[in-house]
Amino acid sequence: YEVLEAADxxxxxxxxxxxxxxxxxxxxxxxxxxMDGPTLLKRARQFLGTAPVMFISGYAExxxxxxxxxxxxxxxxxxxxxxxxxxERVKQELQAA
Numbered sequence: 001y002e003v004l005e006a007a008d009x010x011x012x013x014x015x016x017x018x019x020x021x022x023x024x025x026x027x028x029x030x031x032x033x034x035m036d037g038p039t040l041l042k043r044a045r046q047f048l049g050t051a052p053v054m055f056i057s058g059y060a061e062x063x064x065x066x067x068x069x070x071x072x073x074x075x076x077x078x079x080x081x082x083x084x085x086x087x088e089r090v091k092q093e094l095q096a097a
Contacts, residue, residue, distance in 0.1 A: 001090065009035025016044040023051050025093050030057035041074075052093045056081065073097070 004019065006012035009032050016023060026048055028037040035043075037055050052073040058080075077089055 008033055009037070009040040012040055013044050016047040020047040021049060023048055024097065025051055025090060026053045027090070028053070028055060030055050030059060050097070052097050054089065054093060 004015050004023070006015055009028070012026075012028065013035070016026070026041070026044065028040055030037040032040075037057075041048075041053055050073060052075065054075050054077055056077045056079060058078070075089070075093060077086070
């Protein structure tokens with residue numbers, strides 16, 4: 001996989017715009033400094049098209065799921081995670097898209 005890494009939500013939004021239509025999967029934390037993950041998704045969706053989005057968080061999914069109302073193709077992976085689980089989930093998300 002080719003990975004575009006961002007230090008925060010603002011940088012991720014810029015990368016999404018720069019690579020509009022080329023991103024196959026967005027993986028983001030829910031809570032980040034500055035812009036949180038759900039806000040990033042709302043602002044980046046225009047650049048992502050129908051690409052799936054995976055949220056990673058130490059918080060329960062129910063604590064932020066209302067912030068994602070109306071979004072399609074969103075999944076959740078609870079922390080802590082290991083690289084094997086992450087790799088399998090990425091594979092599943094890309095195959096399902």
